[in-house]
Amino acid sequence: xxxxxxxxxxxxxxxxxxxxxxxxxxxxxxxxxxxxxxxxxxxxxxxxxxxxxxxxxxxxxxxxxxxxxxxxxxxxxxxxxxxxxxxxxxxxxxxxxxxxxxxxxxxxxxxxxxxxxxxxxxxxxxxxxxxxxxxxxxxxxxxxxxxxxxxxxxxxxxxxxxxxxxxxxxx
Amino acid sequence: xxxxxxxxxxxxxxxxxxxxxxxxxxxxxxxxxxxxxxxxxxxxxxxxxxxxxxxxxxxxxxxxxxxxxxxxxxxxxxxxxxxxxxxxxxxxxxxxxxxxxxxxxxxxxxxxxxxxxxxxxxxxxxxxxxxxxxxxxxxxxxxxxxxxxxxxxxxxxxxxxxxxxxxxxxxxxxxxxxxxxxxxxxxxxxxxxxxxxxxxxxxxxxxxxxxxxxxxxxxxxxxxxxxxxxxxxxxxxxxxxxxxxxxxxxxxxxxxxxxxxxxxxxxxxxxxxxxxxxxxxxxxxxxxxxxxxxxxxxxxxxxxxxxxxxxxxxxxxxxxxxxxxx
Numbered sequence: 001x002x003x004x005x006x007x008x009x010x011x012x013x014x015x016x017x018x019x020x021x022x023x024x025x026x027x028x029x030x031x032x033x034x035x036x037x038x039x040x041x042x043x044x045x046x047x048x049x050x051x052x053x054x055x056x057x058x059x060x061x062x063x064x065x066x067x068x069x070x071x072x073x074x075x076x077x078x079x080x081x082x083x084x085x086x087x088x089x090x091x092x093x094x095x096x097x098x099x100x101x102x103x104x105x106x107x108x109x110x111x112x113x114x115x116x117x118x119x120x121x122x123x124x125x126x127x128x129x130x131x132x133x134x135x136x137x138x139x140x141x142x143x144x145x146x147x148x149x150x151x152x153x154x155x156x157x158x159x160x161x162x163x164x165x166x167x168x169x170x171x
Numbered sequence: 172x173x174x175x176x177x178x179x180x181x182x183x184x185x186x187x188x189x190x191x192x193x194x195x196x197x198x199x200x201x202x203x204x205x206x207x208x209x210x211x212x213x214x215x216x217x218x219x220x221x222x223x224x225x226x227x228x229x230x231x232x233x234x235x236x237x238x239x240x241x242x243x244x245x246x247x248x249x250x251x252x253x254x255x256x257x258x259x260x261x262x263x264x265x266x267x268x269x270x271x272x273x274x275x276x277x278x279x280x281x282x283x284x285x286x287x288x289x290x291x292x293x294x295x296x297x298x299x300x301x302x303x304x305x306x307x308x309x310x311x312x313x314x315x316x317x318x319x320x321x322x323x324x325x326x327x328x329x330x331x332x333x334x335x336x337x338x339x340x341x342x343x344x345x346x347x348x349x350x351x352x353x354x355x356x357x358x359x360x361x362x363x364x365x366x367x368x369x370x371x372x373x374x375x376x377x378x379x380x381x382x383x384x385x386x387x388x389x390x391x392x393x394x395x396x397x398x399x400x401x402x403x404x405x406x407x408x409x410x411x412x413x414x415x416x417x418x419x420x421x422x423x424x425x426x427x428x429x430x431x432x433x434x435x436x437x438x439x440x441x442x443x444x445x446x447x448x449x450x451x452x453x454x455x456x457x458x459x460x461x462x463x464x465x466x467x468x469x470x471x472x473x474x475x476x477x478x479x480x481x482x483x484x485x486x487x488x489x490x491x492x493x494x495x496x497x
Contacts, residue, residue: 047468048222049271056267059339075218079211089207116341127267128306128340168199 027152027159031084034097034149038081042074044124054126057118058111076100084153087162090170091154098150101143108143112136225470226275236284236291238326241487243438244318244431246326248280249290249485256480258283259292261439261454264313264333265299265306265340268468272453273334276473281327289477292485293330296436298452301386301407308382309338309345314432315374316350319367325357332356347375370428377429385421389414408437458483 045051052070055061061069080100083093108120117131120139153159157170164170239247249255258280262269283289295317299310313333320329332353338344354367393402393410396417402410411421411433424430439449447461455467457480466472 047465047472049275049468050268050464053267053271057340071222072215072219075215075222076211078218079214082214083207083210088210089203092204093207130302164203167203168196169203 023156024159027090027156028161030149030153031087031090031094031159031162034094034146034153035081035084037146037149038077038084038097041123042077042081045070045074045077045121046124048074050124050126051121054119054121054124057116057121057127058107059114059116060107060110087159087164088167090159090162090164091157094150094153094157098147098154101147101150105140105143105147108136108139231278231282231285233282233285235281235327236287238321238324240321240326240490241292241485242490243435243487244321244428245292245294245435245487246321247290247292247485247487247489248284248327250284250287253284253287253290254482255283255287255289256457256477257290257292257459257483257485258477259294259456259459261294261296261449261452261456263296263298263310263452264317264337264345265297265310266452267337267340269453270334270337272455272468273331275468276470277331277334279470279473279477283474283477290483290485292487293326294435294439295330295432296439296452297432298436300381300433300436301390303341304382305338305343306340307386308378309343311378311381311429311432312345312347312350312375315378315428316345316354316371318428318431319370319374320354320357320359322370323357323359323363323367325354325359325363328357329354347371374427374429377423377427380423381429385419385423389419392417392419406437406440407433408440459486 045054048071051074052067055066055070055073056063077100080093080097083089084097104120104122111118111120112134117129117134119125119127119129119134120136121127122139122142157164159170162170236248236250236253239249241247260272260280262272280289280291284291295314297307297310297314299306301307302310317326317330317333320326333345336344336349336353350371351364351368354364359367389410390402393405393413397405397413405413411419415421421430424433443449443456443459443461447456447459449461453467455462455473457476462473462476466476
């Protein structure tokens with residue numbers, strides 16, 4: 001009877017029945033995949049003393065800030081992974097994850113532009129490497145892929161097995 | 172009442188209902204975002220506290236255990252006659268992870284050595300000797316300066332100063348003037364400082380000759396005659412041995428601390444095998460067994476590994492020509 005919903009109708013593509021059936025599962029797959037990536041990244045950055053060194057290698061922050069980032073970045077990645085897995089504030093978590101990936105890409109590009117030869121420290125490691133051993137292209141491509149996963153979730157946050165649903169979001 | 176008026180009031184009611192609905196949705200969204208934010212703060216906060224509790228060990232400011240320079244230029248810090256595990260520490264003064272290790276676990280080394288619970292064997296190396304200047308020259312100058320400080324019994328203090336003042340990789344640092352100034356911050360005497368200065372001037376010249384003349388010429392020749400593939404598998408000391416037979420005389424390194432640290436690095440590569448092989452810095456061995464990263468780079472890990480290990484034997488002999496050790 002009430003047709004007020006028409007004002008919030010999803011874009012045309014979302015209305016094809018097939019997309020409506022498939023999209024939630026794609027989003028779920030992205031959530032799990034991106035969470036797995038984040039957990040791997042966080043765990044491989046342990047112990048934090050090495051993570052600090054990886055941050056310092058970018059030569060972008062003063063020592064105290066680099067230390068803080070080295071300690072908290074893996075924890076932040078872990079927190080985002082938990083939120084993606086349980087599906088809490090899915091759209092916003094995914095958007096923040098995407099922004100984080102963009103920040104990583106900016107960091108890598110800046111290291112590249114300044115002629116540093118470092119490991120990105122994305123999955124542990126980090127620090128100085130031989131100039132011929134840098135893998136900036138690969139690291140950037142990888143981060144673009146992860147950013148795309150995040151963007152997909154942010155655009156289509158509706159998915160099964162998400163806490164958001166009982167809380168009334170993205171049903 | 173006309174139907175137009177009824178129509179208007181129904182319209183208003185619907186608008187109001189719609190407004191309420193949007194407001195409720197907004198509140199729901201904000202609530203969920205708030206909950207998510209809470210989760211993030213909780214995980215980061217608790218995690219940060221847990222990780223930091225590892226570093227809460229009190230700073231060591233007691234008297235250091237006696238230091239003894241060894242024949243190969245390494246330094247043993249231990250109580251006389253200590254029966255304790257031997258903790259060998261391989262570090263390059265230009266290596267950032269070594270700096271992190273030193274900042275994190277330097278006090279554990281001092282404390283356990285002072286308490287007779289460990290025999291700490293500092294083995295400075297220069298794994299960066301073949302990198303581009305200034306990485307190579309910083310690494311070598313730092314190593315030679317630490318060795319010169321050891322002549323005056325202040326190796327450990329000077330070692331700390333070098334790591335505290337480590338130049339960012341790829342930036343000039345460890346200058347002759349800085350190295351001399353830092354020596355004056357140790358407990359060494361003015362007389363010692365004069366001798367140290369002289370040594371630093373000499374070593375700095377050797378480092379310059381090594382990194383700017385000798386090594387580039389040697390590398391170019393070796394590249395021509397041996398090829399990139401062979402060259403990339405050779406450690407520096409092997410390359411230099413080849414050079415000695417092929418017109419690149421390394422004798423200017425004889426008797427210098429620069430030469431000594433290059434030799435020490437070469438020996439580190441052949442000293443261990445298999446899983447214990449020396450590959451990178453910092454490398455910490457307890458009684459000849461290489462520790463993994465999470466043991467080396469956490470206070471709890473290193474302290475625990477020292478506590479668990481039995482007594483060991485230092486594998487080098489003390490320097491006997493009275494090299495100023497006190």
